[in-house]
Amino acid sequence: MKRDLLTIAAAGLVAGAASLAHAATLDDVKAKGFVQCGINTGLPGFAYKDDAGEWQGFDVDYCKALAAAVFGDASKVKYTNLTGATRFEALKSGEVDALSRNTTWTYSRDTDLALTFVGVNYYDGQGFIAKKELGVTSATELGGASICIQTGTTTELNLADFFRTNNMEYEPVPIENNEEARQNYLAGRCDAYTTDRSGLAATRAALENPSDHVILKDVISKEPLGPLVRQGDDEWADIARWTLNALILAEEYGIDSANVDQLAAGGDNPEINRMLGTEGEFGAMLRLDKDWVANVIRGVGNYGEIFDRHIGPDTAIGLDRGLNAQYKDGGILYAPPYR
Amino acid sequence: MAAADRADEPFRLTDIWANQRSRSLVIQIITLIVLLLAVSWIVNNTIRNLSDLGVETGYGFLWDPASYDINQHLIDYSSRSTHARAALVGFLNTALVAVTGVAFATVLGFIAGVLRLSPNWLIAKLMTVYVEATRNVPLLLQILLWYGIVVNALPHPRNAAEPVGGFFLSNRGFYLPRPLWEDGAWLIAAGLLAAVAFAIWFAGHARRVQERTGRIYPVLLVSLCVLVGAPVIAFFLAGSPVSLDWPELKGFNFVGGFAVKPEFFALWFALSLYTGAFIAEIVRGGILSVSHGQTEAAHALGLKPGRTMRLVILPQALRVIVPPLISQYLNLTKNSSLAIAVGYMDLTATIGRISLNQTGRALECMSIVLTVYLMISLLISAFMNWYNRRIRLVER
Numbered sequence: 235m236k237r238d239l240l241t242i243a244a245a246g247l248v249a250g251a252a253s254l255a256h257a258a259t260l261d262d263v264k265a266k267g268f269v270q271c272g273i274n275t276g277l278p279g280f281a282y283k284d285d286a287g288e289w290q291g292f293d294v295d296y297c298k299a300l301a302a303a304v305f306g307d308a309s310k311v312k313y314t315n316l317t318g319a320t321r322f323e324a325l326k327s328g329e330v331d332a333l334s335r336n337t338t339w340t341y342s343r344d345t346d347l348a349l350t351f352v353g354v355n356y357y358d359g360q361g362f363i364a365k366k367e368l369g370v371t372s373a374t375e376l377g378g379a380s381i382c383i384q385t386g387t388t389t390e391l392n393l394a395d396f397f398r399t400n401n402m403e404y405e406p407v408p409i410e411n412n413e414e415a416r417q418n419y420l421a422g423r424c425d426a427y428t429t430d431r432s433g434l435a436a437t438r439a440a441l442e443n444p445s446d447h448v449i450l451k452d453v454i455s456k457e458p459l460g461p462l463v464r465q466g467d468d469e470w471a472d473i474a475r476w477t478l479n480a481l482i483l484a485e486e487y488g489i490d491s492a493n494v495d496q497l498a499a500g501g502d503n504p505e506i507n508r509m510l511g512t513e514g515e516f517g518a519m520l521r522l523d524k525d526w527v528a529n530v531i532r533g534v535g536n537y538g539e540i541f542d543r544h545i546g547p548d549t550a551i552g553l554d555r556g557l558n559a560q561y562k563d564g565g566i567l568y569a570p571p572y573r
Numbered sequence: 574m575a576a577a578d579r580a581d582e583p584f585r586l587t588d589i590w591a592n593q594r595s596r597s598l599v600i601q602i603i604t605l606i607v608l609l610l611a612v613s614w615i616v617n618n619t620i621r622n623l624s625d626l627g628v629e630t631g632y633g634f635l636w637d638p639a640s641y642d643i644n645q646h647l648i649d650y651s652s653r654s655t656h657a658r659a660a661l662v663g664f665l666n667t668a669l670v671a672v673t674g675v676a677f678a679t680v681l682g683f684i685a686g687v688l689r690l691s692p693n694w695l696i697a698k699l700m701t702v703y704v705e706a707t708r709n710v711p712l713l714l715q716i717l718l719w720y721g722i723v724v725n726a727l728p729h730p731r732n733a734a735e736p737v738g739g740f741f742l743s744n745r746g747f748y749l750p751r752p753l754w755e756d757g758a759w760l761i762a763a764g765l766l767a768a769v770a771f772a773i774w775f776a777g778h779a780r781r782v783q784e785r786t787g788r789i790y791p792v793l794l795v796s797l798c799v800l801v802g803a804p805v806i807a808f809f810l811a812g813s814p815v816s817l818d819w820p821e822l823k824g825f826n827f828v829g830g831f832a833v834k835p836e837f838f839a840l841w842f843a844l845s846l847y848t849g850a851f852i853a854e855i856v857r858g859g860i861l862s863v864s865h866g867q868t869e870a871a872h873a874l875g876l877k878p879g880r881t882m883r884l885v886i887l888p889q890a891l892r893v894i895v896p897p898l899i900s901q902y903l904n905l906t907k908n909s910s911l912a913i914a915v916g917y918m919d920l921t922a923t924i925g926r927i928s929l930n931q932t933g934r935a936l937e938c939m940s941i942v943l944t945v946y947l948m949i950s951l952l953i954s955a956f957m958n959w960y961n962r963r964i965r966l967v968e969r
Contacts, residue, residue: 394640405644
């Protein structure tokens, strides 16, 4: 019921949000003193609460990076937990300044929903997880099964397309969030759960016996996940976009949280100097501080550090870089040059 | 007289203010104009702001393919169907749970209400516990509780329980054989209609005979026999034109047959229990409102307690019961919008949640949902008001 009220209230706020979209979001954020960031309600690795009750995660670190870019302090950020159904309304209405919630970049979301995607922080695909005892090895063997599916997502649409083109029947079991999916899947209400493969890895890691569950090898869609902001404020979109690019570029040039202070003092590499503010006035082009990139790296590290910290091979989630490696290392992560 | 005096004076504008009736009329007209201006300003502002934001408005999206599947649909539906059809499917699901919920809640409520007045201490206390417990726990929690019980306590389809041969109980649903209508099945429907007509005629005939001669025919028994017997006879006359589609376990799930899904069951059961508790209290209040003198007079005339309740108390109690009963039916219908919490695709879930999120048209989708619920509520209200008018006491 709360989410229904939120939708209606957000729809009403759309009327008043016109002023917010045209006025500079950067000024509003600076006046507030913090960035309001929309994140997941709880997805291991991407957005989760640690033992101290603080939000951490791969997507959460992007929010912290944005705060570090604007304020120089990665802690000047407040979080709003959003479900798949409420995330876009919250962003459009101005309730959050940016959305970092493992959201797939699609044509209709970019155009019809009047949102702006600022890049891809994780190249993913949709897959299935099923109990090993079912003896299923491929998604094409799932005909007639019950499949848990989150409502209001691209996963829902891809699932319908996949089963229709393969002439298979299935029973969709609609669920609101990852936690409900886990409960229904474990209770046996559904045979398989489908979502982005990163989400599946996160879910499996949190189960009691991860080896009893198998992530099927089929990848049935492209899911480029990335942060997004409202349409209409190009400056704020540029700040969001270049924050993400800065994280990727920092890893490409070998800047990490350990050596950022030393490199910020000046060095031989002109690209590093430009990024960390030793050369040129690049920060001012976005109305940010000269050393905004250095602040970001000090606050959260570079892309590789964020990845390894939350979803890397050494964590419970255990994902390989795969497509998400730098282009020099065989992946497709490629940020434009900082000049 | 004031009228005669005023006829001599010339008409002044302030006379409108002096006269109470015309003053109130002017105030109402001014208020109405202000209200209309306020509403039109809000609507105008919304439309202008939406177009400034670049957000498209309009109901054209309803004819685009919905691209998502719905697990329970009373009419044909596929992911290629339009959003409008998805909304219709949702509406039919809401209607299904509302009608079955109202039926069960009424039965439950009347039984619980009457039993709570029973002289048997144990039964009265049990009903009290039921009413107080379900009334005071939020409905959403009860729905989630029943859903959790069904999904966790019942076995997986591969180990499904089979209480009677061919009927399967699992945590994916209760599977029954489905009747398949073949040629000649129309005879059964015709037989049923004829039986209904006969039952109505017989009730009237029995009443006339009773008034003339005082003899009482067993109307209920005869009507039941005819209502059951005639279709059965028609069935055999037509050569058994109905075959059964038995549910079978194929792979992951049961195929064929008719399924009562755990989502529907949890929603229906929780709604009926919750609303039934409120109806029980209404019924109990209605029965207690009838003066005890009526019961005593009926007993003095030699009427048995069963006849007293049915012929003397309940008709009078119904006048008190029906108005709050209307609001309970409306509550049940509106509470059914909690369906999305357990994944039952009612109107709010399809057009109000999934379609809304996939297309981004919040205002249009919400307006459809609100309008439909308003129409359903007004229809139920109108019907019950008609019934109320029919049974009310005509004052002298």
